[in-house]
Amino acid sequence: MGVKKFIELVTETLGLDEMKKSSKKKSVKNLLKKLNSKKDAISKRLKAKLSKKKTKELNEEMEIIQFQIKKGEVILKKLNS
Amino acid sequence: MLRRIFLPAILIILGYGFWISPDFKEIAAGVAIFLFGMITLEEGFKAFSGGTLEKILKKSTDKLYKSIGFGFIATAIMQSSSLVSVLTISFIGAGLIGLTQGIGIILGANIGTTTGAWLMAGFGLKVKISAYAMPMLAFGVILIFQKAKSIKGIGYILAGLGFLFLGIHYMKDGFEAFKETIDLASFAVDGFKGLLIFIGIGILATVVMQSSHATIVLILAALSVGQITYDNALALTIGANIGTTITAVLGSLSSNIDGKRLAGAHLIFNVVTALVAIVLMNQIISVVDVISDFIGIANDNHTLKLAVFDSLFKVMGVIMFIPFVDKLVKFLESNLKGKDKQEVESYESVQYLNDSVLELPATAMAAIVRETKHLYINAFEIIAHGLNLKRTNILSEMELEDVIKEGYSKNIVDIDDFYEHRIKGVYGEIIDFATQAQSKMSPEDIEDLYALKIASRDIVDAVKDTKHLQKNLVKYKNNLNNHIQEQYDGIRIGLAELLRGIDVVSKMSEEDEVIVLLSKMKVNMQRYDILANGTLDNLIRNNLITNEMATSLMNDSAYAYEISKHFIAMAEIIFIDVSSDIKNLGEDMLISDEEVDKILEKGD
Known part of the structure; x- marks a missing residue:
């Protein structure tokens, strides 16, 4: 067994690659959690009576958050596969 | 002198010791x-x-x-x-x-x-x-x-x-x-x-x-x-x-x-x-x-x-x-006192870059991030004053319409002078220092360093764009044509909103807030683009402004767009760094230009 393979084996056995991956997963999950709670908060606010300008602003923010949630889910899916 | 004698003396003593x-x-x-x-x-x-x-x-x-x-x-x-x-x-x-x-x-x-x-x-x-x-x-x-x-x-x-x-x-x-x-x-x-x-x-x-x-x-x-x-x-x-x-x-x-x-x-x-x-x-x-x-x-x-x-x-x-x-x-x-304050004020120098931080790639990187933020603070002030806006008003909760009414000075602010004293030297030193620091860095660190150099360049470009924009802002400030005045006021409001937003981002620690706010700024930047939103076409078609005004407005709108683009790009690099969660994800979570267009289409 070559030195390179030995190192790879040690890295694999100690799960160093997995550690890096799981830290990224944790970051995405954290972010998704925050974004989802933000989305819920905006949904609640949109149910109340608001001015046209405010409703437009909140709808736009909702759109942005939805895009970001989608992006986060794609990243998470990639990390899980 | 002592140093010159010291080393040979040590070597001779050692040599003699080895001999006996x-x-x-x-x-x-x-x-x-x-x-x-x-x-x-x-x-x-x-x-x-x-x-x-x-x-x-x-x-x-x-x-x-x-x-x-x-x-x-x-x-x-x-x-x-x-x-x-x-x-x-x-x-x-x-x-x-x-x-x-x-x-x-x-x-x-x-x-x-x-x-x-x-x-x-x-x-x-x-x-x-x-x-x-x-x-x-x-x-x-x-x-x-x-x-x-x-x-x-x-x-x-x-x-x-x-x-x-x-x-x-x-x-x-x-x-x-x-x-x-x-x-x-x-x-x-x-x-x-x-x-x-x-x-x-x-x-x-x-x-x-x-x-x-x-x-x-x-x-x-x-x-x-x-x-x-x-x-x-x-x-x-x-x-x-x-x-x-x-x-x-x-x-x-x-x-x-x-x-x-x-x-x-x-x-x-x-x-x-x-x-x-x-x-x-x-x-x-x-x-x-x-x-x-x-x-x-x-x-x-x-x-x-x-x-x-x-x-x-x-x-x-x-x-x-x-x-x-x-x-x-x-x-x-x-x-133990630092440099004379007056000396610092006339030609501003770097605050964090010195040979001692080159000891570790991480400290060199942290120093460059801080210095880039220092450059941003200087640029913020220059841009605000160049647009004849008070920095304190931008950072307050004052309505933006009121912010543009209260000018910074009756005289024209010399952006060139500001640039020479507070931007050029600091920028030059950041680039020089980054070149020195990268010799000790890993390929991943060099990538981050490159992004920081781009962020510094974005800041410098934004200041230069402000200089171009300032010329017509002054020219049309008291013009009798209300339409052109309104458009230039709109540009100032848009940029004041941008500066306020960037300042909020710079102080935020919640990563979800940071990316949502930066995305909002991207949407706004596109919205204020009068070339894309048809405002300019409308003004020309209805003969509300002269051809000369239209050309100026077209150019200045492009400058304002560039200032926003540069500042948002800079913020994505230097302020997202604060939160490790987003840094870990890189640019993957940030909204793209196509997505901005889709959001605007839906809004309309």
């Missing part, structure tokens, strides 16, 4: 291997200092006791107080910690060095240490040749420890053999005279070896075979403690003023502690005997008793200094 005694050769080789081990060990720890350094430092140095604990642990692990002091100077230089925290780390590092004496006295002298050295060296060197930074780091640490152990083995063997030919103990000097002479030798030995740790190991090796007396060994230990400050003083020469103040604190602390130890020498020796008895160290076990002495007098020094840390900071701040 092969055992001296073994001791000297042991010291050389030990020092090489320390260099290798330092290299290994540097490989692990990137990434989360800033976070760790913030959490572990926010209180004085935590700073002391951090210094103690770092030194106990790395076995080098010199490395810890040089790194602390580097942290201060990069603005990662303040002077008080730095002094705390140095106090802790002083206690941390005592672990070396305990390890050597309790373990190094009792077992055949070279048996551990060989496998460490073999494994270490194999790992050093690997590409991965962390594995390489482990390799350096293993090899470093291997060399340390091997060095100790040679020193020990050398002294044992040396004893058979020359008895150094016959040169022992008793009393106060002996105390002063051996303190001097301790200082000199540490200055030559640049390591108090190496000196103490050497003292213990000599003491273990009776080549020096216990009393003289105590004096040598005090001398080593003073000599070690020279490394910190030399390290601070290339640092900023806080780095120099820290080296000053280190010097004051060690010299005062040594003076107190000299005055209370007999009492300290009695206490050492009592402690040794209490923990079961035999009366004739001088090596372990030396370790007790080393710990006692250093802990005593730290306890003595803790109540005076704030006073020491004030004393150093009033006696």
Whole structure:
């Protein structure tokens, strides 16, 4: 067994690659959690009576958050596969 | 002059020593291997200092006791107080910690060095240490040749420890053999005279070896075979403690003023502690005997008793200094002053970039991030004043319509002059420093560094765009055509909103808020683009503005768009860095231009 393979084996056995991956997963999950709670908060606010300008602003923010949630889910899916 | 004589003198003394005694050769080789081990060990720890350094430092140095604990642990692990002091100077230089925290780390590092004496006295002298050295060296060197930074780091640490152990083995063997030919103990000097002479030798030995740790190991090796007396060994230990400050003083020469103040604190602390130890020498020796008895160290076990002495007098020094840390900071701040303020104000210079932060890639990176933020603060002011807006109004909760009504000055602000004095020099130094720093960086770090250089360029470009925009803002300020005035007011409102938003982002710590706000700014930037939203077409079609006005407006709208684009791009690099969660995800979470278009289409 070559030195390179030995190192790879040690890295694999100690799960160093997995550690890096799981830290990224944790970051995405954290972010998704925050974004989802933000989305819920905006949904609640949109149910109340608001001015046209405010409703437009909140709808736009909702759109942005939805895009970001989608992006986060794609990243998470990639990390899980 | 002294430096020119110093090195040849050392080489001649060593050469003569090798000539007359092969055992001296073994001791000297042991010291050389030990020092090489320390260099290798330092290299290994540097490989692990990137990434989360800033976070760790913030959490572990926010209180004085935590700073002391951090210094103690770092030194106990790395076995080098010199490395810890040089790194602390580097942290201060990069603005990662303040002077008080730095002094705390140095106090802790002083206690941390005592672990070396305990390890050597309790373990190094009792077992055949070279048996551990060989496998460490073999494994270490194999790992050093690997590409991965962390594995390489482990390799350096293993090899470093291997060399340390091997060095100790040679020193020990050398002294044992040396004893058979020359008895150094016959040169022992008793009393106060002996105390002063051996303190001097301790200082000199540490200055030559640049390591108090190496000196103490050497003292213990000599003491273990009776080549020096216990009393003289105590004096040598005090001398080593003073000599070690020279490394910190030399390290601070290339640092900023806080780095120099820290080296000053280190010097004051060690010299005062040594003076107190000299005055209370007999009492300290009695206490050492009592402690040794209490923990079961035999009366004739001088090596372990030396370790007790080393710990006692250093802990005593730290306890003595803790109540005076704030006073020491004030004393150093009033006696060691930075550049004249007037000089700083006329041509603004960099605040965080100095040679001391080049010590570690992580501190160099942190310093460049901070300097880029400094450049952004200057640019913020120039852009605000260039748009004839008050910075304080932008940062307040005032309605933006009111912000643009209250101008900054009746006179035209000279952006060129501002640029020359507060942007150009700082930008040039950032680029120059980044080029120097990247030679020590990994490919991933170089990528981050490249992004930072782009962020600095974005800032500079935004200032230049403001200069172009300012010309017509002034020209159409009091124009009788309300439509053109309205458009220019709209540009000013849009940019004021952008500056306010960027300022909010710069102070945010919640990553979800940061990315949502930056995305909102991107949407707004597109919305204010009068070329894309049809406003300009409408004005021309209905003959509301002249052709000349249309051309100006078209150009200036493009400038405003570019300013926004540059500032948002810059914020994505320098402010997202604050949150490790998003940094971990990179650009993957940020909204793209196509997505911005989709959001705008839906909104319409």
